[in-house]
Amino acid sequence: MPSLKEVKSKINGVKKTAQITKAMNMVASAKLRGAQEKMESFRPYTAKFNEAMSNLAGGSMSGSFELMDQRPVQTVELVVITSDRGLCGSFNSNIVKLVEKKTREYEADGKAVSYVCVGKKGYQALRKTGKVRKSYLDIMGTFQMFNAREIAGEAAENFLSGGSDLVEVIFGEFRSVATQAPTSTDLLPVKPVVDESAEEQKISGEYIYEPSAEEIMEVLLPLYLNVLVYHAMLEVGASEHAARMTAMDNATNACKDIISNLTILYNKARQAAITAELMDIVGGAEALKKA
Amino acid sequence: MAQQIALEVVTPAGAVVNESVDIVNAPGYGGDFGVLANHAPFLSTIKIGILSYESGKKRESLMISGGFCEVSNNKITFLVESAEFGYQIDVDRAMKAKERAEKRIAQAVAQNDAVTRVRAEAELQRALARIKAAKL
Numbered sequence: 183m184p185s186l187k188e189v190k191s192k193i194n195g196v197k198k199t200a201q202i203t204k205a206m207n208m209v210a211s212a213k214l215r216g217a218q219e220k221m222e223s224f225r226p227y228t229a230k231f232n233e234a235m236s237n238l239a240g241g242s243m244s245g246s247f248e249l250m251d252q253r254p255v256q257t258v259e260l261v262v263i264t265s266d267r268g269l270c271g272s273f274n275s276n277i278v279k280l281v282e283k284k285t286r287e288y289e290a291d292g293k294a295v296s297y298v299c300v301g302k303k304g305y306q307a308l309r310k311t312g313k314v315r316k317s318y319l320d321i322m323g324t325f326q327m328f329n330a331r332e333i334a335g336e337a338a339e340n341f342l343s344g345g346s347d348l349v350e351v352i353f354g355e356f357r358s359v360a361t362q363a364p365t366s367t368d369l370l371p372v373k374p375v376v377d378e379s380a381e382e383q384k385i386s387g388e389y390i391y392e393p394s395a396e397e398i399m400e401v402l403l404p405l406y407l408n409v410l411v412y413h414a415m416l417e418v419g420a421s422e423h424a425a426r427m428t429a430m431d432n433a434t435n436a437c438k439d440i441i442s443n444l445t446i447l448y449n450k451a452r453q454a455a456i457t458a459e460l461m462d463i464v465g466g467a468e469a470l471k472k473a
Numbered sequence: 474m475a476q477q478i479a480l481e482v483v484t485p486a487g488a489v490v491n492e493s494v495d496i497v498n499a500p501g502y503g504g505d506f507g508v509l510a511n512h513a514p515f516l517s518t519i520k521i522g523i524l525s526y527e528s529g530k531k532r533e534s535l536m537i538s539g540g541f542c543e544v545s546n547n548k549i550t551f552l553v554e555s556a557e558f559g560y561q562i563d564v565d566r567a568m569k570a571k572e573r574a575e576k577r578i579a580q581a582v583a584q585n586d587a588v589t590r591v592r593a594e595a596e597l598q599r600a601l602a603r604i605k606a607a608k609l
Contacts, residue, residue: 220486223485223486223487223488224485224486224487226483226487226488227483227484227485227552230483230543230550230552231552234516234541234543234552237516237543238516327484327485327486327554327555331554388514389514389515389516389543389545390513390514390515390516391516391517392501392502392503392506392515392516392517392518393502393503393517393518395516397502397518398516398517398518398541401518401541402518402541405539405540405541405554408554409485412485
């Protein structure tokens with residue numbers, strides 16, 4: 183049986199851990215709210231953007247665009263978006279697992295795979311593969327549109343120069359506070375957007391384009407990539423905090439369980455000590471009587 | 474009261490302006506353009522510059538960068554990567570950004586670095602637009 187003092191100090195230690203995990207849970211929930219607000223305020227932008235894109239694509243569109251160029255796929259680039267910090271359960275490792283699965287599939291098909299890592303955790307997990315072409319670290323805490331622009335622009339340049347024939351983004355999709363799922367979406371070549379709600383828009387008549395519809399498309403396509411990347415980053419931001427909230431909640435509960443077990447142990451040890459002391463006294467008294 | 478047109482300026486960080494106005498002036502691809510109520514459907518890309526609008530006696534200016542604008546159903550929507558009201562702009566910071574960009578352009582020209590030069594020029598344009606918007 184461990185000594186009273188040992189158990190006592192262990193209980194205190196676990197209590198301190200529980201305090202920390204509880205605080206982290208609260209910080210994560212506050213940050214989650216911020217991330218969700220950011221997502222919320224980005225939604226009208228995406229909605230409008232898709233509307234305009236499908237308007238354009240549905241209109242008198244002729245000609246082809248380099249960014250929409252469907253080439254036979256030989257090299258695949260995966261843009262892996264993870265968080266910069268750990269302690270958020272299996273969130274990052276789930277994303278990395280999906281990356282590894284995709285890599286195996288593509289390589290079995292005889293395609294070369296390279297990575298662009300956004301977020302430290304993905305980079306740490308993947309750097310040993312030697313396939314990381316570029317990495318963006320320590321930006322997930324306070325990322326802005328210009329970060330997304332940089333990432334998307336660089337990926338597009340690589341695509342145009344023939345460094346990759348297919349670019350996918352892999353990120354943790356925020357489904358709800360309780361579930362985040364690793365997801366992949368195609369980034370390049372850009373697929374034409376088809377929006378059902380575009381039908382009613384056409385009643386308002388043909389648009390006057392300035393410059394031509396094709397030239398507008400040339401400008402919009404890179405912007406569209408920014409939107410996709412920024413959206414994925416927002417999702418990861420929210421998912422990270424949600425995952426951390428759950429992880430920290432579990433940790434706090436585990437601490438509580440340990441504390442209650444240890445308290446039982448402590449009480450038992452205390453009882454044993456008291457009993458032993460009583461036995462001593464009684465034994466002593468008996469011995470005196472006999473003498 | 475004259476007829477008005479609904480103006481909406483949307484950035485990735487949320488809607489910046491959402492109100493009915495008399496006239497909107499914006500820097501389009503082919504030069505500045507003005508839009509009044511009941512304009513025909515119109516779609517144009519937007520350059521870095523000043524977006525201004527008037528509503529009654531009120532006149533506001535914003536610095537906007539990179540995006541496009543759509544007019545349909547008596548509504549004008551700007552989708553831009555950033556939009557800032559003139560009075561929100563920190564002029565000192567913009568001035569510093571301008572100097573920085575100018576230095577970078579000079580460097581890029583000396584080293585014949587096209588990518589940096591294009592980037593720095595965009596930076597300079599943004600800084601100039603900010604300064605201009607702040608002074609209006």
